Amino acid sequence: MARIRGLTREFDGQRVLDHLDLDIEAGEFVALLGVSGTGKSTLLKALADLDPGTEGELEVPGPVAVAFQEPRLLPWCRVEDNVALGLRTPNPRDTARRALAEVGLADRAHAWPLTLSGGEAQRAALARALVREPSLLLLDEPFSALDALTRIAMHNLVLRLWQRHRPSVLLVTHDVDEALLLADRVLVLAGGRIAFSGPVEVPRPRERDHHGLAELRHRLLSELGVSKEGQS
């Protein structure tokens, strides 16, 4: 279980995170929504230990892995070497190849990252994150730069991988529907704290227009300051 207590971050006197408390259960899939500029990425960076300027208590058991909005693969390393980078297993490259096979990229293991399509590169980044067997997987809007169909394929892939490996997942997104489709629980970040937290009770696989999601969607949209439904 990941435990966050009193997390505070200021930028030039401006408090972006203000004594934020949050627990993420082991194996729980949590989606984090928020209007842009509310500190979603700041929270994620704090959890990824990328921001020495944050104050507060942070307990994460085991390794944390991140997949960003852009794939951020090293363009001068072949795909498998990107996945293997920093691995401390006895045979990093074999481990990397297995991870690539899991995301359906076995045949691209030897390619240069610049020759991958957007979806392929994002899958490689996902393999790079998962190969570290994280107890907490942070996803920073990893689907937002993909086209609609690739995004659907990626949603399914992430769910499948999550069900197999069972890390806790924190998905930062601005897409209410995406949060409702994937997560066990949806959070809204506002005013530097978790302003809303609600479970998604519809069993997976979920339909986008499932009636059970409508109420929560409505609530989330109003939490996000969007009055009418469908205007996220």
Place this chain on the structure above:
Amino acid sequence: MPETAQATLTRPQIPATVTSPPPRRLHRKNRGWYRLISPVAVVLLWQLVSSAGLIPEDKLPPPTRIWHTALTLITQNSPAYGTLQNAMLVSLQRMAIGFAFGAAAAIALALVAGLSRLGENAVDPLLQILRTLPLFGLIPVFIVWFGIGELPKVILIALGTAIPLYLNTFAGIRGVDAKLVEAARTLKLTKLELIRHVILPGALPQALVGLRQSLGVAWLALVVAEQVNANAGIGFIISQATQFLRNDVIMVALTVYAVLGLVTDAVVRLLERRALAWRGSAV
């Protein structure tokens, strides 16, 4: 769940978007030799105009004459010039020693300055000052300090090499994509792994630009340095030929400089193509 999204899209789009097309490669025909046409035409014209007697031979000898002079310089060890290949070796050696020291110093300093603030504050101001000094203006001072032997020549070449290589390598290190560094930090790389796998390869394209610039400056520095009291080398041949009013010999010597410059540039290009293979057909 996909049904809802698919329903809104027209059918033909589906396969095209789900499996994206393989990267396109341009198969261009190798027409490099086209670029030889205009230089060859100029040389031919030069020969024709010279043969017609329109250019006085003591001002600009014709290509055939330069060719013969070159052969003579190669085959005969004349007391005035020695042999061309000997002179070339001497010049190449000067260049190699100066370049090696200059490049080693530049890369070491760029690493020190690029990888730490302390290093930057210590090293960068000095090199920025050196950069503004006119390189060839230093020659008189160098003669006072180091005499007129090999040392001032080699130092001039080393300095000419070091400045552009340092500036570009430093800029390359500092210009490494911060997002890649951030991603690498989430992979828990050690400092050394970060430098080896992320920072150095990231700085390499810019460093190679610097390498080509510094080779250009280094050749120039060699030419100028060799004008100063050289008793061997291509520069020595030129100063001897100036005294004997042998323009054809000077032309041969200049051609040798040009060829050496071209060869080293080609070597760096080859290095670039191999080291930056990951950029693929984009380059």
